[in-house]
Amino acid sequence: MANLRESELHYPLGDAVPTPGGMLELAPGVRWLRMGLPFALDHINLWLLRDEIDGQAGWTVVDCGVANDATRALWEQVFAEHLEGLPILRVVVTHFHPDHIGLAAWLTERWQCRAWISATDFNLARLASGSTVGMGGNTAAAFFASHGLSDEDSLAKIRARSSYYPSMVPAVPSSFRRLMDGLQLNIGGHAWHCITGYGHAPEHISLHSPSLGLLISGDMVLPRISTNVSVVDVEPEADPLSLYLSSIQRMLSLPADTLVLPSHGKPFTGLHARVDQLQEHHDERLADVLQACSAKPCHAAELLDLLFKRKLDLHQTTFAMGESVAHLNALWLSGRLQRRLDADGVYRFSGL
Ligand SMILES: [Zn+2]
Numbered sequence: 425m426a427n428l429r430e431s432e433l434h435y436p437l438g439d440a441v442p443t444p445g446g447m448l449e450l451a452p453g454v455r456w457l458r459m460g461l462p463f464a465l466d467h468i469n470l471w472l473l474r475d476e477i478d479g480q481a482g483w484t485v486v487d488c489g490v491a492n493d494a495t496r497a498l499w500e501q502v503f504a505e506h507l508e509g510l511p512i513l514r515v516v517v518t519h520f521h522p523d524h525i526g527l528a529a530w531l532t533e534r535w536q537c538r539a540w541i542s543a544t545d546f547n548l549a550r551l552a553s554g555s556t557v558g559m560g561g562n563t564a565a566a567f568f569a570s571h572g573l574s575d576e577d578s579l580a581k582i583r584a585r586s587s588y589y590p591s592m593v594p595a596v597p598s599s600f601r602r603l604m605d606g607l608q609l610n611i612g613g614h615a616w617h618c619i620t621g622y623g624h625a626p627e628h629i630s631l632h633s634p635s636l637g638l639l640i641s642g643d644m645v646l647p648r649i650s651t652n653v654s655v656v657d658v659e660p661e662a663d664p665l666s667l668y669l670s671s672i673q674r675m676l677s678l679p680a681d682t683l684v685l686p687s688h689g690k691p692f693t694g695l696h697a698r699v700d701q702l703q704e705h706h707d708e709r710l711a712d713v714l715q716a717c718s719a720k721p722c723h724a725a726e727l728l729d730l731l732f733k734r735k736l737d738l739h740q741t742t743f744a745m746g747e748s749v750a751h752l753n754a755l756w757l758s759g760r761l762q763r764r765l766d767a768d769g770v771y772r773f774s775g776l
Pocket residue numbers: 519521624625643
């Protein structure tokens with residue numbers, strides 16, 4: 425969902441973005457890379473941090489891009505041109521989504537280094553890469569159908585999409601180093617604090633460096649679009665929206681002038697304003713959903729027009745369904761709506 429209050433944010437680099445395979449230096453030893461993505465969201469930002477581990481000089485990489493030949497070729501260009509002849513010493517992964525972890529196995533094998541990631545996301549990536557559980561297939565289709573998605577054509581396509589995750593993440597590193605909330609990494613002489621965020625991925629890690637005034641926010645705080653917050657079939661009664669909102673509220677304890685390095689979009693200042701915008705955005709959507717369900721019982725599919733106000737393709741519809749259920753579950757689990765399973769096998773939510 426586009427940010428209507430984007431003008432409250434400031435982009436210190438203006439419109440400058442790295443070319444694919446290129447690099448922009450944001451601070452001494454902090455480099456911004458960009459890789460393409462085969463989605464409507466067409467790019468991901470990655471970060472190179474000058475580092476030294478056990479006396480060896482090199483680089484820490486944050487996030488990897490999806491596993492395809494185009495991204496591997498861009499990495500080769502980065503290795504040749506932007507590492508100053510030094511090795512990559514570690515690969516930090518913010519969360520298990522394909523654009524972030526895709527090439528982690530390739531990078532860590534090539535450089536004989538460790539992947540650093542939360543245990544929850546590591547284990548979920550291992551599971552999702554090696555199987556079809558939770559990322560498409562019959563259980564996903566049944567979940568969407570139980571929330572009112574009745575278009576047989578769409579459901580058939582969702583059933584057929586069972587290898588979606590492995591196609592972008594064919595392998596996951598076989599070992600890892602565990603990141604947790606509160607852990608401090610020393611990267612190139614600067615402390616970087618791990619901040620866990622919930623609601624977008626099971627245990628997303630953002631990194632904050634007080635001395636550099638930088639926050640690598642991952643997907644938890646993005647300047648232009650709102651972070652996807654979805655309920656998925658493996659945890660149908662989850663409340664990711666409440667978890668997400670409480671996670672971003674914690675970001676308000678960081679300094680207001682922090683330069684935010686997001687996974688998508690451009691580095692920006694205005695972290696506190698952005699958290700307020702995201703809170704307001706979801707508060708408005710929750711109010712809309714509460715009102716609609718109080719007027720008459722609704723299922724998630726029939727709220728898509730209200731929530732998204734635009735035509736969605738199948739890929740967007742599956743994300744949108746997850747978001748719609750997230751708003752409904754937040755209201756249901758906090759006692760503001762009730763839920764019942766009707767004779768047609770569809771959950772409908774209504775006022776108390
Ligand atoms: Zn993500």
